[in-house]
Structure formats: structure tokens, C-alpha cells
Amino acid sequence: MARIDLDLAHAYGPNPKQDSDYALLPLKMSFADGGAYALLGPSGCGKTTMLNIMSGLLMPSTGSVRFDDRDVTRLSPQERNIAQVFQFPVIYDTMSVADNLAFPLRNRKMPEDQVRKRVGEIAEMLELSGQLDRRAADLAADAKQKISLGRGLVRPDVSAVLFDEPLTVIDPHLKWQLRRKLKQIHHELKLTLIYVTHDQVEALTFADQVMVMTRGRAVQVGSADALFERPQHTFVGHFIGSPGMNFLPARVQGRTLEVAGRVLPLSSELALSEGEYKLGIRPEYVALASADTPGALPATATQVLDIGTHALLTAQCGEWALKARLNPEATLPRLGETVWLQVLGTHACFYQNEELVP
Amino acid sequence: MSAIKPVNQKAWWLVLPVVVCVAFSAVLPLMTVVNYSLQDIISPERRVFVGTEWFSAVMRDEELHGALLRQLGFSLAVLAVEIPLGIMLALSMPARGWQASAVLVVVALSLLIPWNVVGTIWQIFGRADIGLLGATLQKMGFDYSYTGNATHAWITVLTMDVWHWTPLVALLCYAGLRSIPDAYYQAARIDGASKFAVFRYIQLPKMRGVLMIAVLLRFMDSFMIYTEPFVLTGGGPGNATTFLSEYLTQKAVGQFDVGPAAAFSLIYFLIILLFCFILYNWMQRVGAAKQEGIEHE
Numbered sequence: 001m002a003r004i005d006l007d008l009a010h011a012y013g014p015n016p017k018q019d020s021d022y023a024l025l026p027l028k029m030s031f032a033d034g035g036a037y038a039l040l041g042p043s044g045c046g047k048t049t050m051l052n053i054m055s056g057l058l059m060p061s062t063g064s065v066r067f068d069d070r071d072v073t074r075l076s077p078q079e080r081n082i083a084q085v086f087q088f089p090v091i092y093d094t095m096s097v098a099d100n101l102a103f104p105l106r107n108r109k110m111p112e113d114q115v116r117k118r119v120g121e122i123a124e125m126l127e128l129s130g131q132l133d134r135r136a137a138d139l140a141a142d143a144k145q146k147i148s149l150g151r152g153l154v155r156p157d158v159s160a161v162l163f164d165e166p167l168t169v170i171d172p173h174l175k176w177q178l179r180r181k182l183k184q185i186h187h188e189l190k191l192t193l194i195y196v197t198h199d200q201v202e203a204l205t206f207a208d209q210v211m212v213m214t215r216g217r218a219v220q221v222g223s224a225d226a227l228f229e230r231p232q233h234t235f236v237g238h239f240i241g242s243p244g245m246n247f248l249p250a251r252v253q254g255r256t257l258e259v260a261g262r263v264l265p266l267s268s269e270l271a272l273s274e275g276e277y278k279l280g281i282r283p284e285y286v287a288l289a290s291a292d293t294p295g296a297l298p299a300t301a302t303q304v305l306d307i308g309t310h311a312l313l314t315a316q317c318g319e320w321a322l323k324a325r326l327n328p329e330a331t332l333p334r335l336g337e338t339v340w341l342q343v344l345g346t347h348a349c350f351y352q353n354e355e356l357v358p
Numbered sequence: 359m360s361a362i363k364p365v366n367q368k369a370w371w372l373v374l375p376v377v378v379c380v381a382f383s384a385v386l387p388l389m390t391v392v393n394y395s396l397q398d399i400i401s402p403e404r405r406v407f408v409g410t411e412w413f414s415a416v417m418r419d420e421e422l423h424g425a426l427l428r429q430l431g432f433s434l435a436v437l438a439v440e441i442p443l444g445i446m447l448a449l450s451m452p453a454r455g456w457q458a459s460a461v462l463v464v465v466a467l468s469l470l471i472p473w474n475v476v477g478t479i480w481q482i483f484g485r486a487d488i489g490l491l492g493a494t495l496q497k498m499g500f501d502y503s504y505t506g507n508a509t510h511a512w513i514t515v516l517t518m519d520v521w522h523w524t525p526l527v528a529l530l531c532y533a534g535l536r537s538i539p540d541a542y543y544q545a546a547r548i549d550g551a552s553k554f555a556v557f558r559y560i561q562l563p564k565m566r567g568v569l570m571i572a573v574l575l576r577f578m579d580s581f582m583i584y585t586e587p588f589v590l591t592g593g594g595p596g597n598a599t600t601f602l603s604e605y606l607t608q609k610a611v612g613q614f615d616v617g618p619a620a621a622f623s624l625i626y627f628l629i630i631l632l633f634c635f636i637l638y639n640w641m642q643r644v645g646a647a648k649q650e651g652i653e654h655e
Contacts, residue, residue, distance in 0.1 A: 077547050093563045095559065
């Protein structure tokens, strides 16, 4: 177990010139010992690259990887003593389930009685005990992936366990179960777990700290709450939440604030200098208001969807669409009706150059 | 009341050309062989029906037993050398880049040479007076002669087959190796597997299908080998390199013992058919396993 510090950049091609040549833009990041982290971002944002650099499958083109202040940049995965689980199940076809689980331990010359004990424990945790003697190749995809997970978790002394979208092939209902299992294992074994995913629910429920990435850049690291309430970057607002944050153009001029073409009074709590902004507001915090309420905008309701737990209203405010999550018990607006939507308040965030203005 | 379906059998006429072609090129010649195997043809005008006599005679033929044993020994030696060598070649070939293409072309080169040319190349290559191999060995003090020494002849024929056909095994294995996803190698590195463990537990199991095909192809092909040893040694010295096809030709065309030769042809044909059957079933089963694998992913 170790604290992991990254201070690096990576490009797959030689001589990167512009930002788009980099798979990972220069970044600094620290993963505390025993923490549960998630790297969250869309496909191709560099999260797997980052994972492979941490595990030692890939060497960063510049910078260093340190485990507990020891420079491991040039060390192999084996020397780093790290475990990694891949997106698709990797099993050794000719071996039994037990031999598969024991493989990393036997390669490290662990005494056989300890190997058996450890394999027993891990199989117990992953509910594979009944299948230990079966040929791994004969099992279904989710059982195979459990074996892969087991091989990642079986070594008790690893620096960290890295997961690269390990639940992609698993059925949705088993996903919940396995994720809970992983959390439980995290509590029991106190391992550093780093989990790559493009699924926000998976990331937010699994990890204490979520790192959101886009286009080779880590845009925010924080708890689920922080990512939801105060997205540091418009991408985070847009990517986290379902649906994502609403964005409206805003301009501060003197003591007035113009939002979506409508001039609103600028509240004294907002310390914004003059200039162009983007106003971000979560659909959860957009509320119906009575006409001419301060901080509310008029809009035309274009779609109302009742999703059971809430109603989703889409309204057109000038040329911008606004989404709002409403209580389905309340009187819902009819299509084409003009509604007033509260957008300014404690939950409103302002962005300049896509970054949050504090 | 049921509607009467119009019956039209005219489509059978469309099959007729194929039936005629196949009958002319395969069925009739084969039946001729069957015909010969059951008769003693004394002269073009006189023939005697002998039943299964030729078959029992062939079964008791010592020379033929010798040829069959030599043949089996040769085919097994071919497998024992070509399969491991092909795997080693495939493992050491570059995986990507222009080097991969260049190596593939060079490796495949010997497969493009016609059989009798291969025989001729080796005949000259091995000659003690002017051949590069033969003369070099002579200079080094070996009294090498594939025409005079039975062991030398046997080794030369084997080496020639290895030279000619190992690339096929290598190419098949290479294709098998390339189909292994990178994640397996990455996982093995994470698990701390040694190079041998990677070979034993990842590469070899994943190559199982293509290896099986390679084994059966090489076995069948070497079992029918004719042209190369015919050109190189003519079956000699003595009958050291007289394999089944060679022996059969000597009997049928050389001595004009058409009856026994026809009987043996049929037995030979059945042996080959048996291997074809095994090969076909193997390929089917490997294919089925592949399908299943894809569905799981």
C-alpha cells in the first residue's frame, strides 16, 4: 500500500506540439493510501492511459510516478507490485478457477499453504467458492470477470488495485452487487483502489474522491457532493447529473446582470466584475416561480415528461432550452404555456472561460 | 379441397452438367481403379476376375509394409520438427510495422515454389561436387552423399520438407498469436508471469485451434509426398526414401502391376479419407468453440 503521486504528461506520438497531440496533458495528482478513487470521463479522455501509466504498462513521455516518494517511473508492473483488472475478462483458459486466482501468488513464490488460504478467502468474498475446481473457460462472462477481479485482489501486499471499467460486461443487477462487494472489500482490506469508468453513477457510488477527466485533462477532483453542487468546469456540470447542468449566457454591466437577454438586478452577494459569463444551474434547482419574481426568467414549456419520481420540464427561453426537475405532485405547466423559472439563487454558478468563478 | 401444387422437375436438368463433369473427372476414373483392383489383366484382351485376391496380397506385401512404416516415420518426423520450429518462428516474428510485412513475405517465399523445383534446388544444393551444401560439407570433412548413404538421403529429404513447409506452420501460428488481445499480455505482466508462463498459459492455449489444423495439414501432406523425393533421390538409395506414393507409382507405372496397385490405391485413398474426416471434424469443433467465445464476449 502506498501513496501515489503523479506529475506527468503523456503523448503517444513523438514531439507533441499542441494540446491535441497529448493523451494526457501535464497534470499533478496525488492518491492517498487506502483511498477509493474513481477516474470519470467519456471514452478517449485519457483515463485508461493514466491507469496504464500508474500500473507501469505504459511509461509517461515526461514526468514521474512516485509511490511513497520512491520514483517508480521506470519500474515494471511487477516491481511496482500493483494489481490491475481490465475491461474484458482475462482468464487463463487451461487452468481451474482456483489456479487462476492463485496464479499471481504462485508467480511470486508464495508458500503453497498461504496461497490456498488466500485463494479461499478471495473466493469466499466474490462468491466463487462453489466453482473453484471448475475449468475457468467453461464459465459465463460475469463469472470470468469475477475471476479477473479476484486475481486483482488476491495479493495482500499490493501498492494499489486499478480497475479499468471492470463491470462493462456484467448484467445491471449484478453490477450493483459487485460494486457493493468492491466497497466492502475496500473497507476490509484497506487497499488503495482506483476505478476507471464512464458511468457517473458507478463513479459516484464507488469512490470517496472522483476525478473528472476530459480530453486528456483532469478538470476536477472532489467528492460526489462537490461535483454536483460546485462543478469547477462547465464540462463537469454538463457530464455529471442527469440531465446535466443548464447553461445560459450572462453579462454583468454596472449593477445589472443580463441573463439570456433579460436584465435582472445583480444581488450584492455576487461579487462579479463586468464581463461575459455563463450561468450554470442544475435542473434540480430550477424552480417554478410566480411572474416577475426577482431572479426568474419567463420561458415557454415545450415538453413535460413524467418519470414517476419527478417530472422533467423542458422550456424554451429565447433561443436557449432550460430543463427543470419538478415535483410530479405539483400542477405541471401545459405545453406552450409561459412559465417563470427561478435561475438565480444560492445554487447558481458562474463560469468564465469554462472555469468556475469563485 | 386442397390446392394442387404444380410439380416441376425441370430444375434437375440444371444439375446435369455438374453430374456429367464430376462423373467424367472423378467417379469414372475411380471406378476404373476399382475395376482394376478386382481383375487380373493379362493382356488388353484377356482378363480374369479375381475378387479380393489383390487386396489380401497387398496386405501381406512386405515391401509395402516397409514403405508404410517409412512413411509413418517420415510424417511423424516432419511433425516433430516442423511444429516446434514453426511455433518458434512465429514467436520471434515482429508483430507490427513494416518489418512484420517484410518478414511475412520472406517467410512465405518457399511456399510459392513448385514441388519439383524444390526437389531440383535441393538436388543441386546437396551435390558433393558443385552443390553449396554438399561441397561445403565435403570441405569440412563430412563424407556427405544423399545418393550413396541411406541416412544422409533420409535426412536430406526431411530437411527439404522442413525448408519447404515450416513457413506454413509458422504463418498459421503467427495468425493465432496475432488474434490474442493485448489485455492478456498486460494481465500477465501485472500477474508477474514469466515468459515461459505466458507461452504455456496464454499463447499455447490460444494457438490450440490453428496448431491442430497445422498438425493435420502437415500430416496429410507429408503422407502423400511424392514429387520432391522423386526428383531428389528417386526413392533411393535402395528404398531408403521410397514412401507410399513413390512405391505405388513404381508398382503401377514401373512394373505395370495394375491390379495390386489399384487395390493399394484404394487402401491409400481410405487412409487419406480417414485423416480428412478427422481434420474436418476438428475444424468444425474448433469453429464451434470460437463462435461460443465470441458470443460470451
